[in-house]
Amino acid sequence: MEDFTVSVAFDRTDVEVGTGPISVVTNDFDGDDNLDLVVVNFGGNDVSFLSGDGTGNFSDPTNFSVGQGPTSVIAEDFNGDGELDLAVSNAFESNVSVLFGDGSGNFEAPVNFPVETFATNLEASDFNGDGELDLAVVNFGGGEDNPDRGVDGVSILLGDGQGSFAPRSDILFGTGAFDLTVGDFDNDGNEDLVVVNAFSDDVSLLLGNGDGTFNEPINFEGGERPNAIKSGDFNQDGNLDLVVANADDNSISVCLGNGDGTFERADFSVGLNPTDVGIGDFDGDNILDIAVANFFSNSASILRGDGTGNFDNRNDVGVGNTARAVASGDFNEDDRLDLVVAKLGPDEGPFATDISLLLNTGPLIRGGRDNDILPGTTENDSIIGGRGNDSLYGKDGDDILAGRQGFDRLFGGNGDDTLRGGQGRDRLNGGTGNDELTGGVSIDRFIFNTNQAFQSEDLGIDSITDFSQTQGGTGDIILLDLTTFSAINSESGTGFSIADEFITVTSDELAETVDAVIVYNSLNGNLFYNANGSEAGFGDGDQFATLTNTASLAADDFFLRS
Numbered sequence: 001m002e003d004f005t006v007s008v009a010f011d012r013t014d015v016e017v018g019t020g021p022i023s024v025v026t027n028d029f030d031g032d033d034n035l036d037l038v039v040v041n042f043g044g045n046d047v048s049f050l051s052g053d054g055t056g057n058f059s060d061p062t063n064f065s066v067g068q069g070p071t072s073v074i075a076e077d078f079n080g081d082g083e084l085d086l087a088v089s090n091a092f093e094s095n096v097s098v099l100f101g102d103g104s105g106n107f108e109a110p111v112n113f114p115v116e117t118f119a120t121n122l123e124a125s126d127f128n129g130d131g132e133l134d135l136a137v138v139n140f141g142g143g144e145d146n147p148d149r150g151v152d153g154v155s156i157l158l159g160d161g162q163g164s165f166a167p168r169s170d171i172l173f174g175t176g177a178f179d180l181t182v183g184d185f186d187n188d189g190n191e192d193l194v195v196v197n198a199f200s201d202d203v204s205l206l207l208g209n210g211d212g213t214f215n216e217p218i219n220f221e222g223g224e225r226p227n228a229i230k231s232g233d234f235n236q237d238g239n240l241d242l243v244v245a246n247a248d249d250n251s252i253s254v255c256l257g258n259g260d261g262t263f264e265r266a267d268f269s270v271g272l273n274p275t276d277v278g279i280g281d282f283d284g285d286n287i288l289d290i291a292v293a294n295f296f297s298n299s300a301s302i303l304r305g306d307g308t309g310n311f312d313n314r315n316d317v318g319v320g321n322t323a324r325a326v327a328s329g330d331f332n333e334d335d336r337l338d339l340v341v342a343k344l345g346p347d348e349g350p351f352a353t354d355i356s357l358l359l360n361t362g363p364l365i366r367g368g369r370d371n372d373i374l375p376g377t378t379e380n381d382s383i384i385g386g387r388g389n390d391s392l393y394g395k396d397g398d399d400i401l402a403g404r405q406g407f408d409r410l411f412g413g414n415g416d417d418t419l420r421g422g423q424g425r426d427r428l429n430g431g432t433g434n435d436e437l438t439g440g441v442s443i444d445r446f447i448f449n450t451n452q453a454f455q456s457e458d459l460g461i462d463s464i465t466d467f468s469q470t471q472g473g474t475g476d477i478i479l480l481d482l483t484t485f486s487a488i489n490s491e492s493g494t495g496f497s498i499a500d501e502f503i504t505v506t507s508d509e510l511a512e513t514v515d516a517v518i519v520y521n522s523l524n525g526n527l528f529y530n531a532n533g534s535e536a537g538f539g540d541g542d543q544f545a546t547l548t549n550t551a552s553l554a555a556d557d558f559f560l561r562s
Contacts, residue, residue: 007315009382019043020351030105056332079163089119115155128212132161224248271297336360449481
């Protein structure tokens with residue numbers, strides 16, 4: 001029986017920013033056609049600009065001051081000059097800072113616009129149909145426990161297209177309004193708002209009238225402490241759906257829209273205390289997936305969508321500190337969607353000063369409890385066995401295969417692969433390419449076989465990192481197939497029945513001129529197939545492996561298979 005799952009693997013790098021990163025937006029802010037980052041630093045009262053080079057690397061941060069307690073950022077062209085600007089919500093000053101960009105990565109001093117109270121998150125769209133961008137800003141009031149803080153709701157700031165905004169109009173409602181998303185949820189052509197209310201455990205839909213005003217909120221039940229929301233079409237029916245992060249029950253709610261302002265909800269487990277959600281196609285199947293920042297798990301959850309609204313397939317990626325917000329983009333231009341995670345720091349302090357860049361390395365194929373057959377794809381796969389005796393096949397691409405528990409069989413296939421055996425008695429065959437083979441615990445077999453006569457390009461030069469003559473009591477084995485190594489005349493079985501067909505030397509030059517067929521240089525760990533004996537060179541043979549730990553190697557460490 002097979003019970004494996006296919007997800008997405010990421011390679012993490014931490015990048016220094018300001019103090020207390022809490023929100024991040026991606027776009028090309030300096031006009032070089034590479035994605036850049038702008039990070040909101042809650043503890044530093046500023047934003048950091050980091051220029052991307054298109055390979056997944058970023059410049060040192062350049063910081064620009066904003067208001068007190070900044071919490072969120074969006075990027076749009078608010079003054080119509082063709083360059084991206086920033087809008088930042090400042091919780092402690094109850095306003096929004098607009099910073100006009102010059103297209104080179106620089107931003108002017110902020111122009112501030114007041115809102116009702118404790119601005120947390122914001123979105124931009126055209127709410128009154130004049131063709132100019134407006135702002136909707138969430139006001140996080142104190143609720144019943146903190147009535148002096150202010151009133152919950154949303155402030156609407158209508159833009160004039162030149163970078164200025166009319167005095168706000170406030171829509172007051174809810175308890176603990178915290179985040180919002182914008183879209184046409186009833187298909188009437190007008191932009192609507194959906195707001196999550198953390199204290200009342202519900203979600204408010206405000207249908208837009210197209211003139212900058214909104215109807216009274218329609219509330220529907222959410223999870224426990226909903227605090228983040230995004231919208232997208234998750235079941236591909238043409239209607240906008242919602243995804244909501246529920247901080248206190250460690251879940252997300254996927255609310256499938258019916259196109260008339262109503263929704264059908266299903267919940268999916270994530271990490272501890274989810275605080276933000278993002279959407280994108282992370283596995284390249286043209287179906288939206290969901291990324292979640294898990295504050296107390298110090299991780300991001302990736303939930304693959306199946307196109308019907310189901311998100312049961314989840315993979316968690318550690319980020320080393322409290323994950324507060326997520327954003328996505330192809331930062332190294334490999335046509336895979338990557339992630340960036342803002343890490344605020346623990347509640348008790350201190351603030352974090354870095355973000356995690358998670359570069360998408362391709363499919364992650366993971367075994368379950370049974371004896372699984374785990375096939376790779378044509379991409380660079382990460383294939384991880386489960387508890388059973390698994391067979392892992394890398395196929396094409398530069399793959400990572402990890403056996404974990406059980407007696408596993410790992411076949412690298414084409415590409416320069418990394419094979420790690422794990423805890424059981426494993427069999428590792430790198431296949432084509434220059435592969436890295438690590439047996440792990442117990443007695444492992446390193447197999448060299450192409451089912452045809454030896455050709456160097458069919459095997460490459462594999463690196464065996466942990467060969468041991470004593471592992472598991474009897475030691476590891478190097479298995480040579482006699483069809484591939486046809487110059488060997490010894491009988492099949494352990495060791496060489498013709499003793500002088502294996503020899504140890506102390507230089508690669510000597511390996512070319514000895515009579516032995518299999519020659520090991522004990523000084524550098526190089527292992528050769530010497531197909532023409534003492535004649536110069538290796539004939540049809542060549543080097544096929546290196547024991548990188550320069551382990552001792554004797555004839556009975558080999559098994560010859562006919």
